[in-house]
Amino acid sequence: MDFDAFIHSRRPRWERLDAMLDRIDRSTLGALTPEEAEEFFGLYRLVSSDLNLVQTRTANPALLEYLEHLVGRAYANLSVPRRTSILQSWLKIIRHHFPATIRRELPLLLMATTCMLAGAVFGFVVTHAAPHRADLFLTPDHLAQSPSERVAELERLEQTGNSRISTVGEHSFFSTFLFTHNIRVTILCFVLGMTLGIGTIVVLFANGAMLGSITALYLSDGVMTFFIAWIGPHGSIELPCIIFGGTAGLMLARAQLRRDEGTFLSQLRRLRPALVHLIIGTATLLVIAGTIEGGFSQINEPTLPYPLKIAVAAALFTALTAYLFLVPVRSRQETEEDLLMPGFETEKSSA
Numbered sequence: 001m002d003f004d005a006f007i008h009s010r011r012p013r014w015e016r017l018d019a020m021l022d023r024i025d026r027s028t029l030g031a032l033t034p035e036e037a038e039e040f041f042g043l044y045r046l047v048s049s050d051l052n053l054v055q056t057r058t059a060n061p062a063l064l065e066y067l068e069h070l071v072g073r074a075y076a077n078l079s080v081p082r083r084t085s086i087l088q089s090w091l092k093i094i095r096h097h098f099p100a101t102i103r104r105e106l107p108l109l110l111m112a113t114t115c116m117l118a119g120a121v122f123g124f125v126v127t128h129a130a131p132h133r134a135d136l137f138l139t140p141d142h143l144a145q146s147p148s149e150r151v152a153e154l155e156r157l158e159q160t161g162n163s164r165i166s167t168v169g170e171h172s173f174f175s176t177f178l179f180t181h182n183i184r185v186t187i188l189c190f191v192l193g194m195t196l197g198i199g200t201i202v203v204l205f206a207n208g209a210m211l212g213s214i215t216a217l218y219l220s221d222g223v224m225t226f227f228i229a230w231i232g233p234h235g236s237i238e239l240p241c242i243i244f245g246g247t248a249g250l251m252l253a254r255a256q257l258r259r260d261e262g263t264f265l266s267q268l269r270r271l272r273p274a275l276v277h278l279i280i281g282t283a284t285l286l287v288i289a290g291t292i293e294g295g296f297s298q299i300n301e302p303t304l305p306y307p308l309k310i311a312v313a314a315a316l317f318t319a320l321t322a323y324l325f326l327v328p329v330r331s332r333q334e335t336e337e338d339l340l341m342p343g344f345e346t347e348k349s350s351a
Contacts, residue, residue: 003058010050014070017043021073027088044074087350090280096279096330099323101274105247108254112189112246115201116239119208120215127216132138137206137213151300158300182238183286186245190252197253204246210241231305232313234293236319237285244282248275285320292316 020040024032034038051067054060102109127134134143145153185207192199218227250273255267296304296312 003060006053008242013046014050014067017047017070017074018291021070021077023078023277028291040074040279041078047071047074060229090284093277093280097273097277097326099325100329101277101281102244102247102324103329104274104282105251107251109178109243112200112243112250115204115246116243119205119210120212121208122205124210124216125211127166127213128220131217134213134217137210142214147218147223147227151223154300158303161332170241176318182241183283183292185277186242186282186286189222189242189245190248190275192217193249193252194256195253196256197250200246200249200253206240207242225306225310226300228313229309230300232296232310232317233297234289236313238289238293239283241289242321244278244285248278248282251275251278 017040020032020036020043024040047067048071051064051071054064054067059062122156123137126136186204189200189203192203215224215227251271252268255261255271256264258267261267296309299309300306
C-alpha cells in the first residue's frame with residue numbers, strides 16, 4: 001500500500017469528520033441538518049473502514065491512534081444519549097416541531113374543533129331551552145347554586161379577603177389538580193383514537209356540550225361577563241389543548257382506516273415523532289393553563305376588574321394563535337426527519 005497516497009486521499013474526510021465532531025461537541029447530534037446527519041453517518045462508516053485498513057496494512061502508531069480516537073468519538077455520539085440535550089430537544093419541539101405538526105395536520109385540527117363546537121352548540125341550545133336539563137351535561141356540584149348566587153358569593157369572599165384559594169399551599173395544590181386533570185382529559189382524547197376515532201369524537205363532543213351548557217346557564221342568569229372573565233384566561237389555552245389531543249387521536253384513527261399508506265404499524269412508526277411532538281407541546285401548554293387556572297382565573301372583582309381579565313384572555317389566545325400559525329418554523333422535511341431525543345437518533349444510526 002502506498003502509505004503517502006493513502007493519507008493524501010483520505011485526509012479530507014478525516015478532517016471533515018473531525019470538524020463535525022467538534023460542532024456536535026459544542027451542541028448535540030440533533031443540531032445537524034438531515035443532510036449533515038446523513039453525511040456524518042456515511043463518514044463514520046468510511047473512516048471506520050479506513051481504520052480497519054490501517055490496522056491490517058500498516059503499523060504506523062500515530063495514524064492508528066488518530067483514527068481510533070476519531071472513530072471512538074463518532075461512535076460515542078451515535079451510541080450514548082446526552083443528558084444535557086434533553087432540554088435542547090424539548091426547546092426544539094416547542095419552538096419548531098409542535099407548531100409545524102399543528103400546521104401539517106390542519107384538516108384534522110379543524111375536524112376536532114368542529115366536533116367540540118358541535119357539542120358546545122348542542123349543550124347550549126338544550127340548556128337554554130330547558131335549564132332543568134342541564135343535569136344531562138353537568139355534575140350536581142355545578143348545579144348546587146345558581147350562577148348568580150355563586151358569583152355573588154365569590155365576589156363577597158374576594159372583597160372580605162376570604163377567597164376560597166387564599167394561601168400559597170392551597171393555590172399550589174389546586175393548580176396541580178387542575179392541570180393534571182386537564183392533561184388526563186387530553187390524553188384520553190388521544191388514546192381513544194384507537195377506537196377508530198369514535199371515542200375521541202365522543203369525548204370532544206361531551207366536553208363541548210358541558211361548556212355550552214355552562215355558558216347557557218351563566219348567560220340566562222345575567223352573569224356572562226363574570227363567566228368570560230373566569231374561564232377566559234385559562235380557557236384560551238386549555239380548550240385548544242383538548243382539541244390538540246383530539247387531533248392526535250384522529251391521526252391514530254386515520255392510520256387505522258387508511259390502507260394506501262401501508263399497515264397500521266408501519267404508519268404508526270412514521271407518525272411517532274409527530275405524535276410525540278403533539279403530546280409534549282400540548283402537555284407544556286396545559287401546565288401553563290393549569291397554573292393560570294389555579295391562580296389568576298380565581299381572582300375576581302374588586303381585586304381584578306373583569307375587563308382586565310378578559311383583555312388578558314384575548315391577549316393569550318392571540319399569542320397562542322400567532323405562535324402556532326404565524327411564527328416561522330423549520331421546514332417540513334427537517335421537522336419529520338429530526339427525532340425527539342438523542343436516544344432515538346442512536347436508534348436510527350444503528351439500524
